[in-house]
Amino acid sequence: MSISRAGRYEGRVAVITGAASGIGEATARLLVAEGGHVIVADYGVDRGQAVAASLGDAARFVRCDVTSEDDVAAAMDTAVSTWGRLDGAFANAGIVGVIGPIEQTSMEDFDRTMAVLVRGVFVTVKQAARQMIACGNGGSIAATASVAAVQGGLGPHAYAMAKAGVVGLARSAAAELARQRIRVNAIAPGSIPTGMTAHVMAGDPEALDKTAARIAAASPLGRSGTVTDIAETALFLLGDAGSYISGQCIVVDAGLTAGASMSQAWATPGMIIAR
Numbered sequence: 001m002s003i004s005r006a007g008r009y010e011g012r013v014a015v016i017t018g019a020a021s022g023i024g025e026a027t028a029r030l031l032v033a034e035g036g037h038v039i040v041a042d043y044g045v046d047r048g049q050a051v052a053a054s055l056g057d058a059a060r061f062v063r064c065d066v067t068s069e070d071d072v073a074a075a076m077d078t079a080v081s082t083w084g085r086l087d088g089a090f091a092n093a094g095i096v097g098v099i100g101p102i103e104q105t106s107m108e109d110f111d112r113t114m115a116v117l118v119r120g121v122f123v124t125v126k127q128a129a130r131q132m133i134a135c136g137n138g139g140s141i142a143a144t145a146s147v148a149a150v151q152g153g154l155g156p157h158a159y160a161m162a163k164a165g166v167v168g169l170a171r172s173a174a175a176e177l178a179r180q181r182i183r184v185n186a187i188a189p190g191s192i193p194t195g196m197t198a199h200v201m202a203g204d205p206e207a208l209d210k211t212a213a214r215i216a217a218a219s220p221l222g223r224s225g226t227v228t229d230i231a232e233t234a235l236f237l238l239g240d241a242g243s244y245i246s247g248q249c250i251v252v253d254a255g256l257t258a259g260a261s262m263s264q265a266w267a268t269p270g271m272i273i274a275r
């Protein structure tokens, strides 16, 4: 006798921005493997189409630049017109954006960074909420923040500011949308080898192994984080396992921002500090 076991995202439908590569792609693959349907929403047409095609009938590619509200609305609408519902959204598209000392930062570059990392996430949460409210089934929205939102020095200034904004919106939108049974949370990854980090750390977006080795060497747990670590967190928040969690930021960083690499002095045995 064979026992059939439903997947962890069985029959659900989600839109994932930035799903043409890295964390978004891994999340799209996991949700489909767990029985879901996904809209692969990205402005990278060739990669996005390839990811969707590899997932067969459970995925559609929608060309979507998150700086355009019309594009994001169309991605949400395509989910509903194709599969009749929208259960999840992952506001994940991102760039590193403007880098460098604060006194040398061009405000034009700052605005371009914010257009993707702040406005893009706002519009994704807004348009996902619009369709979820219309569908009337509740829903769950996750957005990718960063450890740069939690601790200084872990990312460029505009990026850190933008990612703190993502955490703020998750909290604020969660407070409003709870009455529609829509949850909103943020995920703050530590360093994960993707095209983005490989470009910054190794000067080559394809140098994932070299990047993973550098991340592993600095990781409190002695291994690099992976896109699967973040995809599993997204599934946890989007699916039933996280169904009582809203307005939170889940940090996935091997304990880095908890101070794991600085805790040795306090772990020395046999010492009592009286004053």
Ligand SMILES: NC(=O)c1ccc[n+]([C@@H]2O[C@H](COP(=O)([O-])OP(=O)(O)OC[C@H]3O[C@@H](n4cnc5c(N)ncnc54)[C@H](O)[C@@H]3O)[C@@H](O)[C@H]2O)c1
Pocket (backbone or CB within 6 Å): 017, 018, 019, 020, 021, 022, 023, 024, 041, 042, 043, 044, 064, 065, 066, 067, 092, 093, 094, 095, 096, 116, 120, 144, 145, 146, 147, 188, 189, 190, 191, 192, 193, 194, 195, 196, 197
């Ligand atoms: N990799 C890490 O170490 C790390 C750590 C913390 C947070 N993050 C965040 O994770 C998210 C995903 O990044 P990743 O590491 O998977 O990098 P990635 O470069 O592999 O993926 C980013 C995706 O976003 C897409 N994108 C960028 N701008 C877009 C836009 N305007 N409209 C639509 N799509 C757009 C890209 O085409 C790409 O497919 C980002 O928000 C990033 O800031 C990554």
